[in-house]
Amino acid sequence: MKWLFDLKPKRSIKDWKRRDKIFFVAIVLLITFNICIGSGLIHSPFYVNITSSAPMGVYMISNDQELKPNVFVMVKENHRLEQFYGSKRPPQLLLKHIAGMPGDIMTVTDSDVRINTESYPTLSYTSNGMPLQHLPNGIYTLSSDEYFVANIPIRSYDSRYFGPVKRDEIQSVVTPVWLFGEGVVEFVNQWENAKNS
The missing domain is CATH 1.20.5 (Single alpha-helices involved in coiled-coils or other helix-helix interfaces)
Structure with missing residues (x-):
């Protein structure tokens, strides 16, 4: 049979x-x-992200290097990041999206940082129990060469904690090629919004 x-x-x-x-x-x-x-x-021309602060995957340096809201950029680490990452580690590139442009209003409270009307909640501690200090409370205007960079995950270490980045700290604009993991849908929606604006 x-x-x-x-x-x-x-x-x-x-x-x-x-x-x-x-x-x-x-x-x-x-x-x-x-x-x-x-x-x-x-x-x-490619960058591979293996951290959870942005969707994991492969990104390509874009031909269009214009900085505008919601585009994704590679930010160079600087001295302000040493307190979080430690100075023993070699400098890395950070994958972030531009949440605030020069001239935008940034409002900092004990619980969040607002860029125009978008809220980015802040934390007091990292997942490892390390204390986090956000920017001093107040209302600020981003200067002509400052950008507020952030990511969707609340645990992303970004401008909420180390402040706005200068234009020369932004290495390049990137576009996703192949993504996987959590946050992909939100990430792609932001990227599509940036392309259409």
């Missing part, structure tokens, strides 16, 4: 182990590539 379904596995355990090894090597190579790009050892 001929069975309608073949219940035998199509691949052996050895095949699965080989596939897992290839996947592991590919991930290690991507991480190494990302570190080399972030530290400036090599230059590439």
